Amino acid sequence: MTTPEYDTVIVGAGFSGIGAAIKLDNAGMGNYLVLEAGDGPGGTWYWNTYPGIAVDIPSFSYQFSFEKSPDWTRSYAPGHELKAYAEHCVDKYGLRHKIRFNTKVLAADFDDDANLWHLRTDPGGVVTARFLINACGVLITPNFPDIDGVDSFSGVTMHTARWDHGQDLTGKRVAVIGTGASAVQVIPEIAPIVERLTVFQRTPIWCFPKPDVPLPPVVRKLMRLPGGHTVQRWLSQAYVELTFTLPAQYFTLNPMAKRMSKFGEAYLRQQVRDPVVRDKLTPRYAVGCKRPGFHNTYLSTFNRANVELVTEPIDKITGTGVATADGQTRDIDVLILATGFKVMDPDSVPTYAVTGPGGRSLSSYWNEQRLQAYEGVSAPGFPNFFTVFGPYGYVGSSYFALIEAQTHHIVRCLTHARLNRATRVEVKQEANDRYFAEMMRKRHRQIFWQDSCKLANSYYFDPNGDVPLRPATTLEAHWRARRFPLDDYAFSA
Structure with missing residues (x-):
């Protein structure tokens, strides 16, 4: 059996990657590496620095529940404070030496014989890991408009x-x-x-x-x-x-x-x-x-x-x-x-090519089978691969609520694999199908399926006409992350 360099590689050092790394450390799974394309942490708040940028939900919700900041200056924190909060979390939890900055992941290929991932990176090189956690955000890859002459402007x-x-x-x-x-x-x-x-x-x-x-001194x-x-x-x-x-x-x-x-x-x-x-x-x-x-x-x-x-x-x-x-x-x-991001594009989420056993492409799977993932985390046919912001995982509240729920789900799987000395973890097809059917059955109550939404040109809609947001509350998502049946996954050596 081939031994990988790392037990786990996390792609992305935004808050999803930071949250996943902290969760792994807390579970005693410290043999991981975080790969980040930028030269600093923060993800969305690293790449987006335009004038006026700020969070659009209250600062008190836009933070980890276990790391509440007393330093917000406003009820809605400006972007530079979110970037500083990311730096604070990286330093407080000792993550910086486990992050490889200025390293863009180009592709991830699964070795079916050795049960591990090969990640090709720029600068050139290959990193191997047993498990792969995709922590790429969706507000990172710019969506450039398809307008005639957009590249010809001389200004x-x-x-x-x-x-x-x-x-x-x-x-x-x-x-x-x-x-x-x-x-x-x-x-x-x-x-x-x-x-x-x-x-x-x-x-x-x-x-x-x-x-x-502004938050006055007494409130702070x-x-x-x-x-x-x-x-x-x-x-x-x-x-x-x-x-x-x-x-x-x-x-x-x-x-x-x-x-x-x-x-x-x-x-x-x-x-x-x-x-x-x-x-x-x-x-x-x-x-x-x-x-x-x-x-x-x-x-x-x-x-x-x-x-x-x-x-x-x-x-x-x-x-x-x-x-x-x-x-x-x-x-x-x-x-x-100001044309947004490639949010629901199967070819851009994740931001790199993922190829599973038998040369199966994740983007092709999603294009052909529609965007879907068990509990928003795992796709059948792609073992040892987990994603924080997967289809039908996000309910629409704070991203931090999503991060904490999904990383709890992931670490439950990895903990069970470690206890059973499993080198391969894969969600079962029937479990995925059951979850996807549930999402389809419940979505009629969402706003997106009302007639007026046909006029919205919303990025929530993917190329297949679906809206892969979870029809649930934040509390339900958290509860299910802690209660989903582990036998919905196949664990093998």
Whole structure:
């Protein structure tokens, strides 16, 4: 039997990878390596540094339950504080020497005879491991728009996920393509300094006020008291569950969800003076079909004289500007692509090629069989492979709730394998089929299957027309991570 270099390799040093590493150490499984493409930890908060970036759920929920920070300065932490929190966790839990930075995983190939993974990396080299944990996030790989001439623009082009801080936008003519979550944050930040800002919108986003306030010293002191963190976290979790998870996952059973559109429309009327612009900013789909925005000045930014909202389809991008289908061309100096990420694309999740026994490709499996994974963690036919953000794992609340549930699931499997001296762990086909059937049976109550969502152009929908979000609450996901039957997996030497 071939002995691999590591028992486990974790791909990604964002919070998923950090959480998985801490969980392995706590279980006494310290022979692991974390591979990270960037030169520092943080994942989403390493790659995304655009002006105005901040978390869109309360800081008290956006952290590990076992490592609550007393250092948040606002109720919704800005991006640099999340990056600092990642650095803090890496150092406090002694992970840095187990992370290989500036190392991009190109492919993972399973050796069926030796029951181990070969990971090809850039810089060149191969790392072997018995088990592979995919901890790549979904808000990392930029989605570049398929627009004619997008590469021909002679000015400055940048995606929000790869912001160039060397560019000064002061006094420039700037175009932003997209009105999703990143655009909601960046548009109000740059509008006051540019000469002219043109926002090209395909589909409007529901935007709600954000209870984002500075945390005064007295509140931060309370966070350091025994129990103070716990109270704040539970209140925060309840808020997150009530404002997204329950309305989205239990839309047909939750009358409050149906009233959120009225609240959104009222906020629009309050914020936007011009009735024509207001109408353009009004979504024609129900709240929750796509993730809403939360910002206190996004909508009012369209009252500014130097901001124009364009809803005509883009025809092409020229060397000097953006041409729309009505024949107009708006000359610009800077083109900002706020076009999101490849979230539900089987060819981009994970961000590297995964090949199982017999040359079976994970992306091909998902393309042919639809996105699916047992409890959002494991796919049949891909032994010793686990993923933190897998299909039908995420319920829509804090990513940290997902990370803690899924890493608990993974470590339960690895602990059982160690106790039984198993070198191969694979979810059974019947277990996967049972779970997938359950997801299909329950999804009718989700918001996504209501008629109005056909107008949303939501990234939640994958190429097969599915929405691989788990129709459950956060508590149910946590309970099942601790109670799923271990005999749903096959363990062998």
